[in-house]
Amino acid sequence: xxxxxxxxxxxxxxxxxxxxxxxxxxxxxxxxxxxxxxxxxxxxxxxxxxxxxxxxxxxxxxxxxxxxxxxxxxxxxxxxxxxxxxxxxxxxxxxxxxxxxxxxxxxxxxxxxxxxxxxxxxxxxxxxxxxxxxxxxxxxxxxxxxxxxxxxxxxxxxxxxxxxxxxxxxxxxxxxxxxxxxxxxxxxxxxxxxxxxxxxxxxxxxxxxxxxxxxxxxxxxxxxxxxxxxxxxxxxxxxxxxxxxxxxxxxxxxxxxxxxxxxxxxxxxxxxxxxxxxxxxxxxxxxxxxxxxxxxxxxxxxxxxxxxxxxxxxxxxxxxxxxxxxxxxxxxxxxxx
Amino acid sequence: xxxxxxxxxxxxxxxxxxxxxxxxxxxxxxxxxxxxxxxxxxxxxxxxxxxxxxxxxxxxxxxxxxxxxxxxxxxxxxxxxxxxxxxxxxxxxxxxxxxxxxxxxxxxxxxxxxxxxxxxxxxxxxxxxxxxxxxxxxxxxxxxxxxxxxxxxxxxxxxxxxxxxxxxxxxxxxxxxxxxxxxxxxxxxxxxxxxxxxxxxxxxxxxxxxxxxxxxxxxxxxxxxxxxxxxxxxxxxxxxxxxxxxxxxxxxxxxxxxxxxxxxxxxxxxxxxxxxxxxxxxxxxxxxxxxxxxxxxxxxxxxxxxxxxxxxxxxxxxxxxxxxxxxxxxxxxxxxx
DNA sequence: CTGAAAGCGCTAACAA
DNA sequence: TTGTTAGCGCTTTCAG
Numbered sequence: 001x002x003x004x005x006x007x008x009x010x011x012x013x014x015x016x017x018x019x020x021x022x023x024x025x026x027x028x029x030x031x032x033x034x035x036x037x038x039x040x041x042x043x044x045x046x047x048x049x050x051x052x053x054x055x056x057x058x059x060x061x062x063x064x065x066x067x068x069x070x071x072x073x074x075x076x077x078x079x080x081x082x083x084x085x086x087x088x089x090x091x092x093x094x095x096x097x098x099x100x101x102x103x104x105x106x107x108x109x110x111x112x113x114x115x116x117x118x119x120x121x122x123x124x125x126x127x128x129x130x131x132x133x134x135x136x137x138x139x140x141x142x143x144x145x146x147x148x149x150x151x152x153x154x155x156x157x158x159x160x161x162x163x164x165x166x167x168x169x170x171x172x173x174x175x176x177x178x179x180x181x182x183x184x185x186x187x188x189x190x191x192x193x194x195x196x197x198x199x200x201x202x203x204x205x206x207x208x209x210x211x212x213x214x215x216x217x218x219x220x221x222x223x224x225x226x227x228x229x230x231x232x233x234x235x236x237x238x239x240x241x242x243x244x245x246x247x248x249x250x251x252x253x254x255x256x257x258x259x260x261x262x263x264x265x266x267x268x269x270x271x272x273x274x275x276x277x278x279x280x281x282x283x284x285x286x287x288x289x290x291x292x293x294x295x296x297x298x299x300x301x302x303x304x305x306x307x308x309x310x311x312x313x314x315x316x317x318x319x320x321x322x323x324x325x326x327x328x329x330x331x332x333x334x335x336x337x
Numbered sequence: 338x339x340x341x342x343x344x345x346x347x348x349x350x351x352x353x354x355x356x357x358x359x360x361x362x363x364x365x366x367x368x369x370x371x372x373x374x375x376x377x378x379x380x381x382x383x384x385x386x387x388x389x390x391x392x393x394x395x396x397x398x399x400x401x402x403x404x405x406x407x408x409x410x411x412x413x414x415x416x417x418x419x420x421x422x423x424x425x426x427x428x429x430x431x432x433x434x435x436x437x438x439x440x441x442x443x444x445x446x447x448x449x450x451x452x453x454x455x456x457x458x459x460x461x462x463x464x465x466x467x468x469x470x471x472x473x474x475x476x477x478x479x480x481x482x483x484x485x486x487x488x489x490x491x492x493x494x495x496x497x498x499x500x501x502x503x504x505x506x507x508x509x510x511x512x513x514x515x516x517x518x519x520x521x522x523x524x525x526x527x528x529x530x531x532x533x534x535x536x537x538x539x540x541x542x543x544x545x546x547x548x549x550x551x552x553x554x555x556x557x558x559x560x561x562x563x564x565x566x567x568x569x570x571x572x573x574x575x576x577x578x579x580x581x582x583x584x585x586x587x588x589x590x591x592x593x594x595x596x597x598x599x600x601x602x603x604x605x606x607x608x609x610x611x612x613x614x615x616x617x618x619x620x621x622x623x624x625x626x627x628x629x630x631x632x633x634x635x636x637x638x639x640x641x642x643x644x645x646x647x648x649x650x651x652x653x654x655x656x657x658x659x660x661x662x663x664x665x666x667x668x669x670x671x672x673x674x
Numbered sequence: 675c676t677g678a679a680a681g682c683g684c685t686a687a688c689a690a
Numbered sequence: 691t692t693g694t695t696a697g698c699g700c701t702t703t704c705a706g
Binding site: 008051053055056057058060061066068071078079081082083084086087088090091094095098099103104105106107108111113114117120123124125126229230256259260262263266285286288289290291302 | 345392393394395397398405415419420421431435443451460462566593597599623625628
């Protein structure tokens with residue numbers, strides 16, 4: 001399994017060509033001062049002529065820095081990453097890392113093997129830092145991540161404990177916004193489709209929702225939990241309709257769930273929004289193109305990724321922890337005008 | 338920027354602990370034969386006791402293999418990767434790599450910096466191989482990718498030339514299926530919303546579509562190009578309606594475009610499918626949950642990723658090129674029953 | 675089957 | 691501002 005035949009030029013060759021020591025060449029290439037202009041120019045020239053590209057591996061070994069950060073999604077659902085949410089986060093992460101020299105390693109840990117890999121990663125030093133997402137309540141990786149000396153930034157909070165570094169959307173506030181909007185529009189029999197109870201985001205959204213209802217003197221017309229997917233939302237809506245046929249609004253903890261709910265409502269002959277108003281959460285691309293377009297709680301998903309990456313770099317550079325809560329806001333469309 | 342303080346155990350320490358030479362320890366850890374059972378056991382024991390994890394960087398430097406493959410998406414649209422298509426491909430790639438010891442590096446090259454990084458990657462040997470997607474017709478990285486000695490697998494064909502290794506869905510066949518279906522359902526004024534003409538997938542889908550129409554003695558009621566997005570599809574549909582108000586069907590080159598088209602149709606008071614039948618391409622999650630559910634050409638997106646990774650590993654291991662065309666099939670739903 | 679020895683290509687003291 | 695000197699931790703001949 002020999003990867004190459006034609007060898008890449010080495011730093012020594014560049015140095016020889018430029019007529020300087022390897023140390024000087026190294027300094028130029030790493031933009032370290034203490035090099036005369038003449039030497040600098042000579043080295044740059046040699047680099048160009050030889051087409052020199054530094055060998056990252058050797059650099060990593062010598063400097064004890066890998067030049068690599070990991071985005072890890074720990075989950076039991078193999079296809080979880082296919083949720084547009086993660087793609088959008090990834091774009092945000094990448095947009096920040098592009099300004100640095102760090103490489104992004106993607107680790108989708110949804111099998112025993114994958115989890116073991118993540119475990120080894122967290123207990124070794126094979127990356128400069130880790131961004132960790134989608135942690136479930138019972139995931140032992142949470143503890144491990146908080147104990148390791150490797151810098152770790154949580155995307156979304158774990159169920160228990162508060163990590164040193166995290167970036168989290170204001171889920172509770174978002175849940176509140178959704179409920180307030182529906183109440184303000186005169187709805188009174190408001191149900192909720194929440195996510196699995198071992199996901200902090202799901203719990204927080206439901207909590208905000210309940211708080212706002214209570215403040216309005218109402219209580220939920222029903223709460224059903226499901227997966228953060230269209231199928232999950234559809235099934236939950238079916239159950240809600242069975243329990244509370246007279247509900248006049250529903251708040252779903254994700255846009256996907258809201259779409260599934262609308263499908264169930266349609267099948268039951270309920271008009272949206274006339275009979276039942278629907279509010280989602282996320283404001284991903286699908287929300288605008290559903291029929292009717294979905295009123296939803298916007299969370300800044302791409303910014304979430306961007307800030308996770310920024311935080312991680314700060315953590316790697318030894319800055320003091322600076323947890324971040326990103327604001328959410330309501331986007332009103334026709335499903336709950 | 339010191340990443341660690343507590344040092345990881347080294348192979349030497351393991352060897353010392355097990356009372357064997359470093360070479361022997363190395364053999365055990367890499368499952369190389371020529372080690373006595375006794376020594377093997379002793380090393381395994383030491384590994385467990387010390388919690389030894391091999392240092393990938395050192396291993397890579399010594400073995401001249403990085404243990405890393407890159408999934409590169411070269412594009413000018415910063416958010417392209419947010420398309421569910423790529424997320425699904427990524428899941429497929431990851432599902433294959435999980436069976437290996439390879440790490441997945443994600444390189445979203447949508448800025449000058451990102452492209453430069455990809456260029457350097459292709460002209461150096463800083464990864465064991467590269468999977469390259471979304472190449473546009475004019476992308477100079479295409480040539481570079483075909484010339485480099487680094488194993489490269491194309492996900493989707495480039496506009497010009499045929500790479501040694503690629504995995505491509507049967508786009509042309511898919512386009513044909515869509516047209517045949519619409520013709521078979523009695524539609525006669527069939528338009529198409531195609532993708533940008535510098536994307537091979539868009540061209541191939543349009544080509545198949547035209548072929549099937551011709552075979553049926555028809556010609557397109559109009560063809561408009563747009564971005565592979567909902568917005569792109571919506572705008573293209575608007576233009577088609579302006580040109581050909583009497584069209585009775587439309588084939589969109591992606592599900593996203595089809596959703597956008599349905600939105601435009603709705604706004605113009607056209608019923609789907611009664612007035613205008615709509616067929617999409619992809620069969621991503623959104624297709625099932627649109628209203629009405631979308632008839633679409635299914636392409637095995639996750640499998641595409643899986644096969645790209647499998648091919649890359651084969652390429653890295655020096656096997657002979659084995660390009661792959663994956664089948665597409667029609668999924669009939671209510672937008673074109 | 676085993677171990678010694680020679681690097682992989684680069685960085686980082688340190689002394690000059 | 692320079693160059694010399696040791697490694698970083700592992701793999702891989704090569705003799706034994």
